[in-house]
Amino acid sequence: MKDPVNDWERRLAERPPIRSGFTSDLERKVRERIRMRETKRRFPFRAAAAVLSIVLLFGGGWWFRDDLKQILQQDHADDALSSLANDPLKDEGDLILKVQDYKYSNFMSDIGRPFVLRHPSVEFSLSTPPDTDQDKLLEWIDKEQPDVLRLTPHQFQELAGQGKLKALDAFASKDGVKLDSMYEPVVKTIRQLGGGELYGFAPIFSTEAIIVNKKLFEKYNIELPKDGITVEELLQTAMRFNGTGVAGLTTSTGRNGFGLFNQLGDMSGLRTLSPDGSRLTLDTPAWNSLWNKVTEGLTAGWIIDNVLDWSKYPNGLSMEKMSKLDAFAQGKAAMSINAYSYGNQLMQYQVDPSDVDWMAVVPGSVDTSVGFYLDTIYAINAKTTQEKAAWELVKFAAGPEYAKKLIGKTGSEPVYMEQTLLASLPAEQWKAFYPPNLDPEQIVASIKRGFDNKELPKIQSEIYKSGSLTMKAVLEGKLKTDKALGSVEEKVQSGNPALQKGASQ
Structure with missing residues (x-):
């Protein structure tokens, strides 16, 4: 038989x-x-x-x-x-769900295929807009009518304001979606972008915290920093390592000395441009005071510039070689301001735990939007003919199944953060990346600033380039410190005649 x-x-x-x-x-x-x-x-x-x-x-x-x-x-x-x-879609018959895609997208591997495994009657049709320009995106949506949209925060805000998206509160209530299991500041930010309504879900986000090597603080008998540490307190703590042979603070991933200076200024609530974007505001007493402290730290060695020059490594670097070039990972620096992804990187390094035993604390930033990044928001086209399937996909993208795949395995923080999912990670290594004081209004204002001034990315790039060269000249003794920020403004203004130079305040 x-x-x-x-x-x-x-x-x-x-x-x-x-x-x-x-x-x-x-x-x-x-x-x-x-x-x-x-x-x-x-x-x-x-x-x-x-x-x-x-x-x-x-x-x-x-x-x-x-x-x-x-x-x-x-x-x-x-x-x-x-x-x-x-499967709530099992009686719907064969479905083709049209989803907005991107050129370099991991949608199918991250979301699509796991979704199909659970809903096998669904097939995806992926379509990519030809241009990121807002007007052209609207034209593309009107023509292609994708069921599910994957949007930047700015795109999401514009489409929600024009009535192009379906509100999701009723769907969430009917299916018992645990909104209180999602990171509240992100949900509130999405609501603010939608004018108070919930029009989408974001699977992941990113924040920055101060990553601390507890071993070095213990070794040199220095008190560990606490949540809410200000920029002034951070620099004072870093200075206490002066003369120990290790740095108190290192530049973080992708930032040189000027990048760190700019980051600390942002955290302090300082701006390089006036709110309307018409005037440079870098050469001011507050910025100059911070400049003096950072350059002093770099000169004395209690701050170190640890950014890799990738031009020296055209074929890339293995994780083992990267770890040997990473000052924090090698126990040569006590603190680094970095994203959650860096913690994951430290785990991949597999460094000797006798060198690095790390924790993270929440910075006491005046502007809590600094270091916050919201990537993709999933939303449903108001004109979809596949409402049920579109909702199931959006719900899945921000739900516990995908969050489980992220925890401890990638550099992304899942918005869905039920305690049982995070229990496998040391609380002192993840809690700081879910700060309770994150202000949605500041985040929305930051998003608005970035898109109201179309010249802003270009100007910021020029400030960074000129500032980096100027800091190098100061550290080499070729330029006086008190002339530095005025020199940066002069160079940036010369390339952007419409900009006014800022007067000292």
């Missing part, structure tokens, strides 16, 4: 998979098999067999290896079957 489970697997494999990996006939058979779950306690091997059969249905099953590895474990097999059995 043939084994019924093995025979069922054989029959499922008789026809090649199509579309998302399932034929309609095979999908029906899988679902019929799942409906027999009431016998699973007497025949636990059948649950695993059903999941294994799902694997056979995917021509590119290796794409799903992380999801499959998880659901094939004994503790997760029933969850996988339950996911399919309770």
